[in-house]
């Protein structure tokens with residue numbers, strides 16, 4: 001596999017790290033306007049850094065786009081004449097519909113839309129994907145790539161915005177919950193390093209339990225909440241203060257904003 005990442009910023013470099021660590025690609029082009037700032041990535045075998053998107057496209061088969069939405073159209077215009085049948089185009093761009101990509105480069109290309117998150121750098125991304133008509137022939141390939149870097153599912157394109165909130169922004173939401181737990185642990189007397197460790201690993205344990213058992217969270221909660229115990233006391237107070245409600249409201253606000261991004 002010869003891969004190019006067009007736009008090596010936060011997400012692009014997270015994907016690059018995941019690909020490198022898992023030995024998933026034979027060559028990897030990383031592009032960025034100011035390529036010098038990521039030149040040190042060339043220390044990894046097979047990695048080439050450049051500001052020349054056209055060079056990256058010519059020398060790669062899998063092209064992953066990770067630029068901000070406002071830059072994507074110009075880049076597609078810039079590279080469209082270089083695209084051949086060997087290329088599989090994977091866009092991570094929020095709100096940029098497949099129909100808009102097709103209106104710029106045409107329908108006769110393998111186009112995949114994907115929504116990974118930054119945990120892709122450690123092989124733990126929850127990634128949602130969808131494709132155009134021709135791209136259906138490459139969905140299994142895209143799934144294989146993202147399954148190597150975490151877990152992937154195929155969804156209808158209409159759900160891509162919602163998937164962005166839950167999976168991509170979701171990383172930040174969970175981080176904030178971990179931070180709040182850390183603050184609580186410090187107030188209870190742990191030093192900040194220990195508090196952080198307790199919060200992170202307990203969060204990982206909760207998630208791992210659900211992934212392994214396939215159970216509903218409430219079933220696992222029932223196993224922890226001793227009658228008249230401290231867990232139910234804490235949980236009920238959190239709910240009185242609006243924990244579930246504020247999370248749901250935040251998710252819905254994020255979704256409303258993403259729909260604005262899609263309109264621009």
Ligand SMILES: NC(=O)C1=CN([C@@H]2O[C@H](COP(=O)(O)OP(=O)(O)OC[C@H]3O[C@@H](n4cnc5c(N)ncnc54)[C@H](O)[C@@H]3O)[C@@H](O)[C@H]2O)C=CC1
Pocket residue numbers: 006007008009010011012031032033034053066067068069071075092093094115116117118168169
């Ligand atoms: N950051 C995240 O966790 C996630 C981001 N996304 C989407 O991924 C895209 C990138 O997001 P971020 O990485 O956060 O943004 P970013 O701003 O960190 O990275 C974008 C990179 O593209 C580069 N760039 C701009 N114009 C370019 C050009 N003409 N040629 C080559 N490189 C160019 C910039 O220099 C920058 O390094 C966005 O569309 C975002 O919606 C999707 C899922 C998660």
Ligand SMILES: O=C(O)[C@@H]1CCC=N1
Pocket residue numbers: 094164168169
């Ligand atoms: O905040 C954003 O708009 C992008 C999309 C999801 C994660 N980062």
